[in-house]
Every structure is written in C-alpha cells, then in structure tokens.
Amino acid sequence: MFKKFKIPDATIGRLSMYSRYLIEADKKGITTVSSQHIAKATGVTPAQVRKDLAYFGEFGTRGVGYNSRELYNYIMKILGLNKQWSVAIVGAGNLGRALSQYKGFNQRGFNISCIFDNDPKKIGKKISNINIYSFDSLAEKVKDFNIKLGIIAVPASAAQEVADKLVKAGVRGIINFAPVNITVEENIILRRVDLAAQLEYLTYYLEEI
Amino acid sequence: MFKKFKIPDATIGRLSMYSRYLIEADKKGITTVSSQHIAKATGVTPAQVRKDLAYFGEFGTRGVGYNSRELYNYIMKILGLNKQWSVAIVGAGNLGRALSQYKGFNQRGFNISCIFDNDPKKIGKKISNINIYSFDSLAEKVKDFNIKLGIIAVPASAAQEVADKLVKAGVRGIINFAPVNITVEENIILRRVDLAAQLEYLTYYLEEI
Numbered sequence: 001m002f003k004k005f006k007i008p009d010a011t012i013g014r015l016s017m018y019s020r021y022l023i024e025a026d027k028k029g030i031t032t033v034s035s036q037h038i039a040k041a042t043g044v045t046p047a048q049v050r051k052d053l054a055y056f057g058e059f060g061t062r063g064v065g066y067n068s069r070e071l072y073n074y075i076m077k078i079l080g081l082n083k084q085w086s087v088a089i090v091g092a093g094n095l096g097r098a099l100s101q102y103k104g105f106n107q108r109g110f111n112i113s114c115i116f117d118n119d120p121k122k123i124g125k126k127i128s129n130i131n132i133y134s135f136d137s138l139a140e141k142v143k144d145f146n147i148k149l150g151i152i153a154v155p156a157s158a159a160q161e162v163a164d165k166l167v168k169a170g171v172r173g174i175i176n177f178a179p180v181n182i183t184v185e186e187n188i189i190l191r192r193v194d195l196a197a198q199l200e201y202l203t204y205y206l207e208e209i
Numbered sequence: 210m211f212k213k214f215k216i217p218d219a220t221i222g223r224l225s226m227y228s229r230y231l232i233e234a235d236k237k238g239i240t241t242v243s244s245q246h247i248a249k250a251t252g253v254t255p256a257q258v259r260k261d262l263a264y265f266g267e268f269g270t271r272g273v274g275y276n277s278r279e280l281y282n283y284i285m286k287i288l289g290l291n292k293q294w295s296v297a298i299v300g301a302g303n304l305g306r307a308l309s310q311y312k313g314f315n316q317r318g319f320n321i322s323c324i325f326d327n328d329p330k331k332i333g334k335k336i337s338n339i340n341i342y343s344f345d346s347l348a349e350k351v352k353d354f355n356i357k358l359g360i361i362a363v364p365a366s367a368a369q370e371v372a373d374k375l376v377k378a379g380v381r382g383i384i385n386f387a388p389v390n391i392t393v394e395e396n397i398i399l400r401r402v403d404l405a406a407q408l409e410y411l412t413y414y415l416e417e418i
Contacts, residue, residue, distance in 0.1 A: 007408060102388070201218060201398075202383075
C-alpha cells in the first residue's frame, strides 16, 4: 500500500525546510541555488543537504547547482504536497482553535475542512469560517469531505476513542497532540506531537553536567 | 558553557519516551525492565534502545536488564529534568492559552511562570492561574522568576522581536511556534515547532509515488 521507503524522520523535516527556502528563493528571482545556499538558509551543512537529496536520486548540475523551482516542485512531490489535503481537527478547545487558525497550514496545501467536538455549546458554531460538527457525525463528514488526515486535540482520556473513530471513518494519517500514547493499526501513519518533549530538547543542552 | 555533546535529536526524543515508560513501569511495581520491554512500549527496536543509552555510558546488567527507577532518574538527569524549570509564554492568543493549560508540562518539571501579551484587554488577567503581564515588563519578570525557557506563540511578524527581547532578558532556550524562521546568537538553543511540517511527515508516507 505504501510504496515509499523509510528514510530518517529528520530528512523529511529538512526537506520541508529546504522547500520553504526554495519557494522564497524562486519568488525573489533566484533561479539557481547551490547546496551551500540551501544549507546556510536552513542551518545545516551542505553535505547534509546533498545526502538528504541523494535518497531520491540525482539533482542539479555539478558546479552549477539546482534550479530553485524544479527542486521545489520535486521536493513537494516527495512530501506528497503536490495536491491539496483535507484535514479534520477533533477538539474545539484552545488547542483546536489555535490549530484551526494556524496560518502555516494553507500555504502547504492543508485545508482544515471541519472541526469536531461533543460540546453542544460549540456544535453548529464556526472558527475562522470552519464549521464545528458533532463528534457523532464524524464518520459521515470524513467521507463527505474526503478527509485523509486527522488532528487529535482532545484531552488525553478521549484520545484513543477519537483515533479509533477517525481510522474507522477512513482517515489514514493522524497527529496526536494529547499527552498520551495511543495505538492504531499498522497501515495508519501516526505521529505524536509531545509539547513537553519539545522543551526537553532545550533542557538537554542547557543543563550542564 | 555547554558541556553536553551533540547527539541526534531523535535520540533525545526517544530518551523522553523511554523515561515516560520507565516511570509508569516503576509505578506499577515493575522494578526491572529489558531493552525489549522499553522497545515494545515505545515502538522502536531493542537495538535502538541500547544504542541510544550507549551514548551515555553502560547501563543495566547483561541478561537481567535495567532497574526502572534508576534508569528513569538517570535519563531525567541527562535531559536536564532533575530540576524544575520556569517557562515564559509570549502571546496570549489561542495557542498561548492552549500551551498555558497543557497538562503535559507540569509532570515533566516545567512551570509556566508567566504569559506576556501587548493587548491591554488581556494584561492583568489570568489563564489557569498564570498572570498575563505586559510585554514591556518582560525583562523584569524574566529576572524575577528566573526564567530560562521561553515559548513564542505570537504572529510570525512579531516573532523575531520577541526572540530578541527574550534573549536580552536572559532566556537561554526558545521554542518558536510562529510559522517563520528566526535567528538567535549561537549560545542560545532555538527550536522551531512547525505545525504544518508535522502533517508533512504523514503525507510523505501516505502519498503513493
């Protein structure tokens, strides 16, 4: 089902950064960039840039560099971003609201199609023009909007139930923001964003041993 | 100044996961665990567990395993989490509110000490019992509360100014949630959490090529 091979997560993250630089470069009229340019703009080494790209084939012309637009398009295709994706957010609390209004999604082709909650006071309202639907209508709406990606922004105690329901409805990729580990069947891509763990990347380096 | 060596980011993330499993195991009375146990609970291979731990020395007894509590304490020390950290959140919008109320911080020793905003309607109010202060008082409060970590949850256009002010006030580690790249001097630890990029880890695997 998934034809893509496993590359390091960090490479995917860097490809995302490179593509953001490349589109900016292209907009500024910089048609050709070197691995040095990409590296400098994204805070990695030129060797790392070349290694990351080498996973996917041969790019660029030795001694000349890469065509910004071409490399951008190719990376976007690698990342599955040469199309639009419908996304559902489950949970209309503060985090769900923040994610609904996050400006960074749209520019990468992610459309938040609907928000789900089980609070009668929220259902039927809108956030940034996105409808909040009843959690009970999740299966129906996921099909209507052809939603393949779900974001879990509910309390930890409800996260597993939400995940099960998303998967049953046809969602194939899930980001879990709830501070709890959940499980899904093997053919579903699950990623947990642990906000506390983000701070731990800092304290690892800050605490002197 | 920073005595720690550079290990892969992914290792730090996994150590964080291992420690969460270990404290749970210890609470359940499981005093000894193997790399297989840790691996199974956290979704990695036993070899990966052993490799990650090997960066920091020799642990456990061959054929027996690790003492859950001892390994937990050691990992927490590696991560700089054998103490409490004061954290400032800048931006009292939806994301700032969500982060202020995030239950996962406290259990890892992170205390949100104050929130800063420049909206007169928000200043003086509280979120989850945390005071919202004027952005102008940032330098003073960062010193008062001995804050070393800052979270940027402001619009992209304000992120660099906020970072500069945090660093000037004495903050040494920053998480940037704004969808923009910012720069800080070299001795500051900066980590950007790109919420759109989180979805791209999913689409990479979901989009068939």
